[in-house]
Amino acid sequence: MPLDVESLRSHFPSLASGIAHFDGPGGTQTPRVVGQAIADTLTGPLSIRGSSVASERNADQAVLSFRSAMADFLNADPSGIVYGRSATQLTYDFAKHLSTGWGPDDEVVVTRLDHDCNVRPWVQAAERRG
Known part of the structure; x- marks a missing residue:
């Protein structure tokens, strides 16, 4: 099956500018689904990690989900994945x-x-x- 390049490009709104950036940082050309996931996380109840209230549980789940996804991607132990500001x-x-x-x-x-x-x-x- 041939690769549908136009469909793939449609997931990256910044490509509509006609410019592709090859400098590597994660925020240069963010896929729409990633931007939406970040927006959903940041606009829901969110605070420091914990278990007392929904905002704490959401923060804890965001970090644990990130670690699990990256560990799966890297075939690594989730406890060895670090989540930081940038x-x-x-x-x-x-x-x-x-x-x-x-x-x-x-x-x-x-x-x-x-x-x-x-x-x-x-x-x-x-x-x-x-």
Whole structure:
């Protein structure tokens, strides 16, 4: 069966601009269904995670569902999946943690092909460590 390119493109509203972005961040070209799922989650009752009220249960379910879906996608253990504010913030946190053991002779290798969120945290961590 041939791939229906037009049908596939219709799921990505930003492509109607005539521009395709190949820089990698998750929000650059979000499929309509993803945007709707995010909107549904954020506009329903939502608060900190817990079990006392609906907003807490919804927050808990959002995190657990995310971990389960990513674990399924990556064939990984859901307890090893981290949910954070953004990929950029998670990279900053990880670079800061990992760099505590770096010394002056250690090197960080990044490329111009990567999105800045996959470069700057490592460069700044290296600068902090000398």
